[in-house]
Amino acid sequence: MSQPFPTQSHTPRTPAVPADAITRSLVARGISVAYGMRPVLDDLDVTASPGERLGVVGENGVGKSTLLRVLAGSQAPDHGTVTRPAHISYLGQVPDLPHDGSVRDAIDGALADFRLLEQRMRQLEAAMADGDHEALEAYGDVLEEYERRDGWSADARAARSIAGLGLADLAEDRALATLSGGQRSRLALALALVMAADLMLLDEPTNHLDDAAVDFLERALKEQHGAVVVVSHDRAFLDAACTAVLDLDPTLHLAPDGTPSTGPARYTGDYTAYLDAKAAARVRWAQARDAWDVAYDEAKAVLTGGSRQIGHGYRAPRDNDKFIGHFLGERKDAAVSRRVRDAENRLARLEKNVVPPPPEQRAFAGLATGASADGVLVSVRDVEVRGRLRLEALDVTADTRLLVVGPNGAGKSTLLGVLAGAIEPDTGDVRRQRRLRIGYLPQEDRYADPAASALAVYAAGHDDPPEEQRDALRRTGLLHPRDLDKPVGDLSVGQQRRLTLARVVSGHPQLLLLDEPTNHLSVALVEELQDALAVSRVPVVLVTHDRWWRRQWDGATLALSAAR
Structure with a gap:
C-alpha cells in the first residue's frame, strides 16, 4: 500500500502567523x-x-x-x-x-x-x-x-x-x-x-x-x-x-504614481489585460523620459546662456542716468544669479531622479532588417519519409508565412527538417535556391561538444574576431554576460534555447524554419519573437503548439495528416 498522496497540510517552515480553519487567503x-x-x-x-x-x-x-x-x-x-x-x-x-x-x-x-x-x-x-x-x-x-x-x-x-x-x-x-x-x-x-x-x-x-x-x-x-x-x-x-x-x-517600470520603480509588478485581469497594461505603462514611461529630457535641456541651456537671456533689452545708461543704470545693473545681476541657482537646483534634482529610456527589444532586432531572397526558395515535390511524412507539393517563396498544423505523428517536425536539408527524404525531389541562408530552429537543442563554451558555439562558422562575437552575443540580451563562457552542457534548457535562437538570428537568414520556438522560453521573450516576426520581411515556416500564437496567426496554414 502506498503512502497517501501528499497534497493538503504542510507544516510551514516559514515564520508565519499560525494558520487555522478560518484563514482562507x-x-x-x-x-x-x-x-x-x-x-x-x-x-x-x-x-x-x-x-x-x-x-x-x-x-x-x-x-x-x-x-x-x-x-x-x-x-x-x-x-x-x-x-x-x-x-x-x-x-x-x-x-x-x-x-x-x-x-x-x-x-x-x-x-x-x-x-x-x-x-x-x-x-x-x-x-x-x-x-x-x-x-x-x-x-x-x-x-x-x-x-x-x-x-x-x-x-x-x-x-x-x-x-x-x-x-x-x-x-x-x-x-x-x-x-x-x-x-x-x-x-x-x-x-x-x-x-x-x-x-x-x-x-x-x-x-x-x-x-x-x-x-x-x-x-x-x-x-x-x-x-x-x-x-x-x-x-x-x-x-x-x-x-x-x-x-x-x-525590470524597471513606472509605478502607479509615475515614478520609476524596479522589481515585480502585479496586474489586474487576464493575460490580455496584462499586455494592455504593460503597453500603456511603456507609453507613460516614454512620455516621462521625453519630459525629463526637455526639463534637463532647459536647465542646461539656462546655465550655459542664461546671463545673456536675462539682459535682453537692457541699454547702456546716459551720463545723466548713471544711478538708474547702476540700480538696473544690480537688479540684472540678482536676476541672473537667481535664475542660475534655480537651474542648478533643478538640474541636481533631475540628475538625482533620472528617468532612463525604456529598454529596447534587442533579441530579434535583426529580423526586421534581414535581406530577403526572391522567387521560389525551396520546392518540394512528391516527398516521402517512410512512416513520417508524405507531401505532394510545396513551394516556399520570398513572401511565405506558413503555419504547419496536424496531430502528433503527422510529420510537422519532419517537414521542417526536409526543408532545412537536415533530413533526406526516401523518395521525391527537394530543391533549394543556391546560397540560400536558412535559419533552422529544431525542436530540441543538441550540441556536438557539451564542453564547448556558449560563446564558442555561437561564434562557430563566423570569421569575426572573438571579442566582436562576444559583443554581438551580449547585445542580443538572450544570455547573461556571466553565462557566455559556461559550457553549453551546464546551461539550463531555457538558456540553451536562447543560445540556439541567437545562432539562428546571427546568420541573417533569408528563410526561417521554426519548430516549437516557444519551448522553454519566457512569455516576454515569446512576445518579442512573435512581434519581430510580424514585421519581418523574412519568410517563415512555423510549427508551434502555442495556442495564443496559432489564434493570432495571419498567414497561410498547411494541415498535415498522419502518414500511412
Missing part, C-alpha cells in the same frame, strides 16, 4: 531568497484571496518555482513571513506521486481528507444521538468544512478530473511505477484538482496536456473556491484562467 510579506551570492526573490509581497487565480510569469531563473515552494511551506525564505490556509494543494513541475502502489492507492490518498471528515461526522452524529449537546457545535463546524470543499462530490470529481485530463482508460489497478512521465504528471494534476483546497499552487500545469485537457483544466480552475497561484508560460491558458498576473522580471 494567502498573504506573503517581504519574501527574500538568495542562492549563494545571487538574490532570486527580494522583498516580494504576494496576496491571493479565495476565488482569485494569480498567474506568475517571468524570465528563466527569476524565482518562479522558488516562490511556489516558499508559499507552500516546503522551502523557508531567508527573510519574510507567509500566512497560508490550512488546506494546501501544491504541484511542482515534477509530480510528487509515490512510486509504489497503484492508481487506486493514489486516488484514495487524494480523498483521504474527505474520508476523515466523513468519519468525524459519523462520530459526532453518534455522540448527538447519545445526548451529547456539545457535539452539535463541533458537528456544524465539520459539516461546514465538508460542504465548503464539496466533499459530497469528491469521488465523482476524481473520476471527472482523471477523464478530463485524458486518463479515462487508465486502469485503477495499474502500478504507478509503470506510468510514463506524462501520465504521472496528468494524474498528479487530476488529484490536485480533487482536493478543492483553500490554496492551490501549480507549477507549469499545462505541460504534457493536449488542447482538450487544457480546456478542461481551465474550466476546473474556475470552479475552485480557493485561491490559485499558477506559474505558466502558456499565454492562452493565462488568458483563459487567470484573474491577475504577477510579473517577476526585475
Whole structure:
C-alpha cells in the first residue's frame, strides 16, 4: 500500500502567523531568497484571496518555482513571513506521486481528507444521538468544512478530473511505477484538482496536456473556491484562467504614481489585460523620459546662456542716468544669479531622479532588417519519409508565412527538417535556391561538444574576431554576460534555447524554419519573437503548439495528416 498522496497540510517552515480553519487567503510579506551570492526573490509581497487565480510569469531563473515552494511551506525564505490556509494543494513541475502502489492507492490518498471528515461526522452524529449537546457545535463546524470543499462530490470529481485530463482508460489497478512521465504528471494534476483546497499552487500545469485537457483544466480552475497561484508560460491558458498576473522580471517600470520603480509588478485581469497594461505603462514611461529630457535641456541651456537671456533689452545708461543704470545693473545681476541657482537646483534634482529610456527589444532586432531572397526558395515535390511524412507539393517563396498544423505523428517536425536539408527524404525531389541562408530552429537543442563554451558555439562558422562575437552575443540580451563562457552542457534548457535562437538570428537568414520556438522560453521573450516576426520581411515556416500564437496567426496554414 502506498503512502497517501501528499497534497493538503504542510507544516510551514516559514515564520508565519499560525494558520487555522478560518484563514482562507494567502498573504506573503517581504519574501527574500538568495542562492549563494545571487538574490532570486527580494522583498516580494504576494496576496491571493479565495476565488482569485494569480498567474506568475517571468524570465528563466527569476524565482518562479522558488516562490511556489516558499508559499507552500516546503522551502523557508531567508527573510519574510507567509500566512497560508490550512488546506494546501501544491504541484511542482515534477509530480510528487509515490512510486509504489497503484492508481487506486493514489486516488484514495487524494480523498483521504474527505474520508476523515466523513468519519468525524459519523462520530459526532453518534455522540448527538447519545445526548451529547456539545457535539452539535463541533458537528456544524465539520459539516461546514465538508460542504465548503464539496466533499459530497469528491469521488465523482476524481473520476471527472482523471477523464478530463485524458486518463479515462487508465486502469485503477495499474502500478504507478509503470506510468510514463506524462501520465504521472496528468494524474498528479487530476488529484490536485480533487482536493478543492483553500490554496492551490501549480507549477507549469499545462505541460504534457493536449488542447482538450487544457480546456478542461481551465474550466476546473474556475470552479475552485480557493485561491490559485499558477506559474505558466502558456499565454492562452493565462488568458483563459487567470484573474491577475504577477510579473517577476526585475525590470524597471513606472509605478502607479509615475515614478520609476524596479522589481515585480502585479496586474489586474487576464493575460490580455496584462499586455494592455504593460503597453500603456511603456507609453507613460516614454512620455516621462521625453519630459525629463526637455526639463534637463532647459536647465542646461539656462546655465550655459542664461546671463545673456536675462539682459535682453537692457541699454547702456546716459551720463545723466548713471544711478538708474547702476540700480538696473544690480537688479540684472540678482536676476541672473537667481535664475542660475534655480537651474542648478533643478538640474541636481533631475540628475538625482533620472528617468532612463525604456529598454529596447534587442533579441530579434535583426529580423526586421534581414535581406530577403526572391522567387521560389525551396520546392518540394512528391516527398516521402517512410512512416513520417508524405507531401505532394510545396513551394516556399520570398513572401511565405506558413503555419504547419496536424496531430502528433503527422510529420510537422519532419517537414521542417526536409526543408532545412537536415533530413533526406526516401523518395521525391527537394530543391533549394543556391546560397540560400536558412535559419533552422529544431525542436530540441543538441550540441556536438557539451564542453564547448556558449560563446564558442555561437561564434562557430563566423570569421569575426572573438571579442566582436562576444559583443554581438551580449547585445542580443538572450544570455547573461556571466553565462557566455559556461559550457553549453551546464546551461539550463531555457538558456540553451536562447543560445540556439541567437545562432539562428546571427546568420541573417533569408528563410526561417521554426519548430516549437516557444519551448522553454519566457512569455516576454515569446512576445518579442512573435512581434519581430510580424514585421519581418523574412519568410517563415512555423510549427508551434502555442495556442495564443496559432489564434493570432495571419498567414497561410498547411494541415498535415498522419502518414500511412
